[in-house]
Amino acid sequence: MNEQELREGLRSEMAGTTPPPPLSTKAALGAARRTHFRRRALWASLGSAAVVLAVTGFAAVATPDGRVYQPAGQGPLGSPDASGDTKEAWPTGPDGQPQEDRTARAGSKYEQGIHLLNQVVSIVPAGFTAPEDPPGQSDPTLRTQQAQFEDKVDGVDVWSYLSSVAVAKGKGTGRVIVEVHDAPNSLPAEPCDLAQTFWGMRGECRVETVGATPVGVVVRPGDDDRLDQWSAFRHPDGVVVFVAQSVRLDESRPALKDLPFSVPQLAALAVDERFHLK
Template sequence: MDENELRAALRDTITLHPEPPPMESKTAIAAARRAATRRNLLAGIGSAAAILGITLAVIPGQAQPGGGTNMQVAGEPSAAAGVPFPTETPSWADTTPSGGEKTEPSWPPENSGDATADTGPHYQNGKKLLTAVVAAVPDGYTAKTGNTTDGIPFRSHQSTIENDGSYWRNMAAVAIGRDDRVGELLVEVAEPGNNLPKDPCALAEEFWGRGGNCTPVNSKVGVIHEGSGTAWAAYRHSDGTVVYVMQSTSPTYADPASNGLKPLPALPLSDTELAALATDASFR
């Protein structure tokens, strides 16, 4: 591939992935921080970065001494308004018809330029899930309201259409406080039609691609601990709905250095309590 072909390929990539709609900076910051915990997205991002890196290295005038470039990197990525979770173009959004003509991805009417719903029934499903998560905050803890000192919301939700377009995923998170300490309770729900594993432990290991050593609870729920500060449970309902419940001693998006947030001394729920919460019908 010569220099001109590389340039043409880069232009096609930019054309096929339109810029998402603008959003408030505080929501963008939350998206970036939470994205750091979703390691299953890194493979796709890494591939795109590799292609871009090769292009910049070959195109004259782009490379700078010391490995830098003339490109200006934005401080945080953008996403759909009001939602703090990362999104990506699904494989089912066909961008190359049989005739060879390039077209933009086709998104559902609820979405504005990406995989995230910002109106309609699926957006409302995300809001309902947040209400259910707030109601499930353990006794002795409070569901925090407002924002961190740098403007990041303590409560958030999102609904996205997944991989092949066959199902939706809803997520909601709330910061939970006790005394002057702050942790988090997060719930992710994959609607029926998903291709997630049926075995409880295999299902738990699939959460955000994090893996881990699973302990089955009541033979129906898989529970995994990641160090002493994070644990999650996975459960599949009979209709195929999958529920993940994650608890953390600190919010996944928070930067303690910026916010001065102190983590909880311990996880608020036992494995049995966490497993029971994953089977709660209010999250369906």
């Protein structure tokens, strides 16, 4: 077969083949849109999974004494250090290891919480008792305390301390709560503004004077009636003290007939040096 015969054979073969359809702009755009949609759907599903993890993994929890705390477990991720490892979010415990959550369970901060609890027991007025939980009870309700890491401000760990003590008289049981916040903190200085920040509750507030010191006291709560009255004071060094009282400890026990402290007494307790933790 010479060159001319080869060319004629190729032309004959090509003439017998069905040509492809002309390129359609509409079809091309449709294919591009379908590809784009699939990619968006993939990223959306991955994003939704991340949101679910964020919501279910970091939801806040409420304690039996009414305070809302951050969850136990892993904290928010920090930025990587020079080695590429992620820095720990929680403070270091007395064993030299990072805490597992916000709560101190040993060490100086934990002991500070125990100290505050003992000071709260010491202020229970005459005529009232401060019952204790049975020995070995794993979930105490009558006397509770917690030392909690709040934030790091200018390189300083800021903590809060909360103690709740049941107070009983006759058949009724109420409670007294003291919460102390380390300095520096972002809580307001004006007495009633400060009082209105406690547990996010609001109510009818008035300023009581202890000596020459103004103290904010909520004498009647608003819609949130977890507590009946509370006082608030910010020391000159920035330490904040809240003192609260309620005629009821929980729904399983009868309430007190009267609150343990008068409004002036509640205001005076907020400035009491026994609660000025340093």
